[in-house]
Amino acid sequence: MNQSDPRDAVLLTAPDGASATIALHGGHVLSWKPAGAAEQLYLSARSEYAPGKAIRGGVPVCFPQFAERGPLPKHGFARTLPWKLVQQEQGKDDALAVLRLRDSDATRAIWPHAFELELSVRVGGRSIDIELACDNTGDAPLQFTAALHTYLRVADLDAVSVEGLAGLRYFDSIKQAEALQRMDLLLTGEKGVRDLDRIYFGVKERPLLVAEDRRQVIVRQQGFEDAVIWNPGPERCAKLADMPPEGWSEMLCVEAACVGRPVELPAGESWVGRQSLSLA
């Protein structure tokens, strides 16, 4: 496989037919189909696949900076660099791929750290596990923020709710203010909640339930402290060249993230974060 072609992808198929596709560009999960079910991830038909550009949809890896919370390019560089496939296998019940990204002249030019990132994707049955591991391979401590920026596909945002966030404080990136999530249920399609961009702090291992009519996806995370809920709504979506105008109504990002407290990694140490999605 030519690592420099942003359209190169790995197709994982489990014995039960569950599948996932992962682009080497960005170490980016593009598709997840549970056994016997339809596509669960949103991927924009207008996405660009070009060196240095991020793919719109699927599961972008944000590293070593979340959003514009630092001096690096938005969401860091992991999502715009070519990763290497280091392992692919089919087990009895699942299929697994491991992709790797190491520091290079390009990363050291803007972030002076030695690191090794591994993205492990395991698919089988009604679930997908996406694990991001970071090794500090240098001799000085490093610090990062990160996210698995999952775009869930929905049929109609108006019918979608997210459960499991009650009692958490969040930063509203649109209002630039902190607030408390009082209700357990977040109705994403409600007027005023369409243009949604919130960082929920201290979610830790609480499961989140994303429901739409009879479809339910349970989102679990480990290692990531926070979760981000994002939908651009119609106005912001219209300004995104790589999204169709109605794209906002067909997706909801539910992201496992470490934003509030950056991860501090001493020399030689490792950090692991995981997001698991299960179709109920």
Ligand SMILES: O=P(O)(O)OC[C@H]1O[C@H](O)[C@H](O)[C@@H](O)[C@@H]1O
């Ligand atoms: O357009 P992108 O660079 O991919 O970022 C998409 C979105 O990512 C996250 O969800 C942030 O919270 C949003 O503020 C941002 O707009």
